[in-house]
Structure formats: structure tokens, C-alpha cells
Amino acid sequence: MEIRRIGVLGAGTMGHGIAQVCAQSGYQVNLQDIKDEFVEAGISKIQKFLDGSVERKRMTQDEADLTSSRIKGTTDLREAAKDVDLVIEAIVEDINIKKDVFKELDQICPEDAIFASNTSAQSITEMAMVTKHPDRFIGMHWFNPPQLMRGIEVIVTDKTSQETLDTMVNLCKKLGKEPGICKDSPGFIVNRLLQIWYNESLNMFDEGVADPQDIDTALKVAYNFRMGPFELRDLVGLDVALVVSETHYRELMREQFKPPRCLVMKVKAGDLGRKTGRGFYEYESKT
Amino acid sequence: MRIRTIIIIGETEFKTKLQELFSKAGFKVIMSDLNQDYDKQASEADLVLETVSEDIVLKEEVFKRCDAKCPEQAILATTTAKPWVTQIAEVTRRPEKVVGLNFTKNPFDEKYLVQIIRGLQTSDDTIQVSKELLEQVGVTAVKIGETPGYILDRVIASVVNEAALMYTTKLATVEDIDKMMKICTNWPMGPFEFADTIGVDKVVEILESLSQQLGPRYLPCFLLRKMVNAGWLGKKTKRGFYIYS
Numbered sequence A: 001m002e003i004r005r006i007g008v009l010g011a012g013t014m015g016h017g018i019a020q021v022c023a024q025s026g027y028q029v030n031l032q033d034i035k036d037e038f039v040e041a042g043i044s045k046i047q048k049f050l051d052g053s054v055e056r057k058r059m060t061q062d063e064a065d066l067t068s069s070r071i072k073g074t075t076d077l078r079e080a081a082k083d084v085d086l087v088i089e090a091i092v093e094d095i096n097i098k099k100d101v102f103k104e105l106d107q108i109c110p111e112d113a114i115f116a117s118n119t120s121a122q123s124i125t126e127m128a129m130v131t132k133h134p135d136r137f138i139g140m141h142w143f144n145p146p147q148l149m150r151g152i153e154v155i156v157t158d159k160t161s162q163e164t165l166d167t168m169v170n171l172c173k174k175l176g177k178e179p180g181i182c183k184d185s186p187g188f189i190v191n192r193l194l195q196i197w198y199n200e201s202l203n204m205f206d207e208g209v210a211d212p213q214d215i216d217t218a219l220k221v222a223y224n225f226r227m228g229p230f231e232l233r234d235l236v237g238l239d240v241a242l243v244v245s246e247t248h249y250r251e252l253m254r255e256q257f258k259p260p261r262c263l264v265m266k267v268k269a270g271d272l273g274r275k276t277g278r279g280f281y282e283y284e285s286k287t
Numbered sequence B: 001m002r003i004r005t006i007i008i009i010g011e012t013e014f015k016t017k018l019q020e021l022f023s024k025a026g027f028k029v030i031m032s033d034l035n036q037d038y039d040k041q042a043s044e045a046d047l048v049l050e051t052v053s054e055d056i057v058l059k060e061e062v063f064k065r066c067d068a069k070c071p072e073q074a075i076l077a078t079t080t081a082k083p084w085v086t087q088i089a090e091v092t093r094r095p096e097k098v099v100g101l102n103f104t105k106n107p108f109d110e111k112y113l114v115q116i117i118r119g120l121q122t123s124d125d126t127i128q129v130s131k132e133l134l135e136q137v138g139v140t141a142v143k144i145g146e147t148p149g150y151i152l153d154r155v156i157a158s159v160v161n162e163a164a165l166m167y168t169t170k171l172a173t174v175e176d177i178d179k180m181m182k183i184c185t186n187w188p189m190g191p192f193e194f195a196d197t198i199g200v201d202k203v204v205e206i207l208e209s210l211s212q213q214l215g216p217r218y219l220p221c222f223l224l225r226k227m228v229n230a231g232w233l234g235k236k237t238k239r240g241f242y243i244y245s
């Protein structure tokens, strides 16, 4: 089926970027959030990004104007969803709120509209089952920042139809993105494998095999990883890391996903990485 | 202590690469192998660098003979990729001077990383001298303890194992898994490309060894074992997760 108009729900970190990418590729976009100020903040972030692109000659002024003219902000879900071919949900990571929104969408959207969720950790299947058309429900997992990251994980459930999948794969390509297809499962492809990469590195530290710096250096120098696991953990924040780690362990119930002890202890001690000036490494000033 | 003379004892072609590295840095390098009286030659060396094939019996013999003839302060190093340093050290009268120096070639820029492996008996001094030596040679070195696969291949083998499980359970294809790891999180290679580069046999061996030491969570995925049985070991056999022509 052909997509013309897209509703993007949530104008936060991900939502505003997703809306921008869609508009840049020629789609009409309704960008919705719960408060005017959130919608406005999202739209002004888009404007800033577009202005920057024009300045750096990545885009002409006309292209930028055309892009922003395609985005319509609203706080009204009905307004945002009543005439769209696709909804991309990028609201808070709360399964119950997401389910409520999809139930509502079911009443509002055209019969053949596709529903996509950008969730990182909730079950696509669980969300699909609250709608009348789980065959038209799919996961569309973008990476941050959506304007720059080229990959999108397209998540299918047992109910997703081939047509829905084909439509999404085509859409990703039209947006200039690379789709990777994965069945609904905890962490999908990327986050699940990253967990193993992190855990195994942290486990070696716990076992006394090597220090963070030596592990980071080895992986960067020998295998060209851009950053080591410990540096990345510190950058993202160990509290956030622990939550993600616990989610994977709870969902997958296998030992290799168990949060490493050093991570648990650092969080208990309040050493959360760069933001507190100390994590696996020491940092001079808090930023 | 200062290292001036190095004897490299080995059978592998990697030997000449080592010779090049150390000669260029100004060390006197003696090249030897198992067909020569390497122990006699070793009597004037400050460092023995053993790089014979991965056979524990062979390695123990080399260390025993070198230990008998080498100067008292000489360091005996093995390039083994296996966690054998402690065991090898045990056959010498200088276990504190035995160390592992494992060279890994970066598949992209061909530079080396050395993992300095500390056996149970290895002294701080031996580690320090090794570290300084490698600094002089201009290769990056990291200090680690003995563990199957050491740092690098232990991490990679674990990732490969999970990726293989995801593929076997039909969550995603080999191509999509590799592609997503590269473009969504900037990995230099995907897990299956890593497996084919390192060798599926090596991945399985590391996982088996890890599972013996640390528990069943490391047990290799059935697919990996089958690939080893089929001789699909990766680039070296022209077939692994991908086919190479």
C-alpha cells in the first residue's frame, strides 16, 4: 500500500527527528504530543536542525522550507491520526500508556492504516493484540538521532502481514534508511547483542582478568571498535545501563544477561559515569 | 633489566613478522626453530619468544630446554593463544619470569595489539619489562590474566554465540544481523563476519573452554558445532557464515 500521510506521536528526542526525516522525504506529517509546549519544542528543534543544514550547505533554503511546511503540529490525537496511512508511535516507554493510545487510534484511524511503534523494550506483539488489526501492526525501531542514524530495525510479530512488512521496508528505503528485519523479541538485534558485548567485558573486569582501560584499548586497537564498552557505559550513564541490563535479564532469563556485579555496585555507590565525574573512569569536571 | 638480544623460536610464518618488528626497533634477533639447537642459541638471549605450533607438549619441551640454558635473568615468553601460561611456567625453574605475549593482527590496518598474559606465578617485574619492551617496539600492549580467548576473542566468541542463537531461532538473517550491528552501533564488522575472520573452530574452542571454567552459559550454540563438523570454518576454508570465492 502507498503511504502519503504519516502521524508521528510524541515530539521528544525520537519523535521530532522521525517527523523531520519523513517530511524531508516528501511525506505529510502530523506531529502530536500531549502539550502545546512539547509540540512547539519539537518543531523548533526541527527548525534548528534544518537551519543548520542550510548553513552548512547540506540543504537549500527551499528544501528546508518545504520540509517544515509538511509538518503540522497538534495536541489532538484525532486531528493527528484521522487521515493518515501510517502512525509511528514514539511516546513514553510505558506499555500501558502505549496500549491505551493504540486502542484509541483503532477508533480514529482509517481502516487500512498501519500502526508502528518505536519502542526499544516493550513487546510489539502485546501492543498489536490490543488493536483490531494486528496484521497491520509492526515495530519500527529507529536509532538516535533519527536524522543521522541510517539503520532501522523493522520488527514483525507472528500476526504481521507480508504486505505490512513490504510497505515498511519500502518506506525505510524511501526515507533513505537501511531496514533490518527482526522478529519480536527482547532487545531485537542490536540491543541484545550489545548487552552480550558489554556484559562479557564487564564480567572479565569482575573476574579480575583485566582493567577497564586495558579491555577498552584492546577492542579499539585490535578490532577497530570506535569506543570501548566501559567508555560507552560511562558516557550513557551506569544507572541507565543497569535498567536496560535488568530488563534484558528479566525478559530473556539467561545468565549471560545478568547485570555484572561491577555495574550494580557502581550504581549503588552513586558513580554513574561522566555525569557524576566518576564511573569506570575518573573525569575531571562534571558535565 | 634491559633486553638486548631476543631469540625467536618457531615454525610459523608469523615468525618473520616478529623478526621484522624487533629488528626494526634495534634489538638483536636470533631466528631459530625446532630443528636447531635452539637451547644453545638461547644461552645468549635476554628474551626467548616461543612461537611453535599450539601443542602443549611441544611448548613445555621448548621451555624446559631454554630454561636450562638461558641466563638466569632472561624472560621466557610464549605467543600462545591458549590459556597455558601458568602451566608452561610450571615446567621451568623461573615461573616468575614466564609470560604470555599474544599478538593479534588488526584485520583492517594490519597493526598488532599485544595482550601481555600474566600466569599465576608471573612477577610484576616481568610484566613491567614486557610492557616497556613492547613500547620500544611501538606496538600497543594491554595487561590481562589468563582466560580462554583472552580479552578479544572471549568477547567476540560470546557475541557470535548469541548471534548464532538468534539466527538459528529465526529471529533474523545473518546478513541483517551483521548489517544492523555495523550501521546502528558502528561496529567494524558484524558478529558473523567476525566469526568467519577469527575462525568458527576457534570460536567453538573458546566457548567450550569457557563453559568448562565458568559454566554452561558459554556452551556453544548447536549450529556452530555443526559448522565445525562440516568444515565451514570461515574465510580460511572459503566457507563459514558466508561463501568466499
Ligand SMILES: NC(=O)c1ccc[n+]([C@@H]2O[C@H](COP(=O)([O-])OP(=O)(O)OC[C@H]3O[C@@H](n4cnc5c(N)ncnc54)[C@H](O)[C@@H]3O)[C@@H](O)[C@H]2O)c1
Pocket (backbone or CB within 6 Å): A009, A010, A011, A012, A013, A014, A015, A032, A033, A034, A035, A038, A089, A090, A091, A092, A093, A094, A097, A101, A118, A119, A120, A121, A141, A142, A143, A144
Ligand atoms: N532515546 C532513544 O535513544 C530511543 C531510541 C530508540 C527508541 N526509543 C523509544 O522511543 C520512544 C520515545 O523515546 P524518546 O527518547 O523520544 O522519549 P522522550 O521523553 O524524549 O519523548 C517522549 C515524548 O512523548 C510524549 N508523550 C508522552 N505521552 C504521550 C501520549 N500519550 N501521547 C503523545 N505524546 C506523549 C512526551 O510528552 C514526550 O515529549 C520510547 O518508546 C523509546 O523507548 C528511544
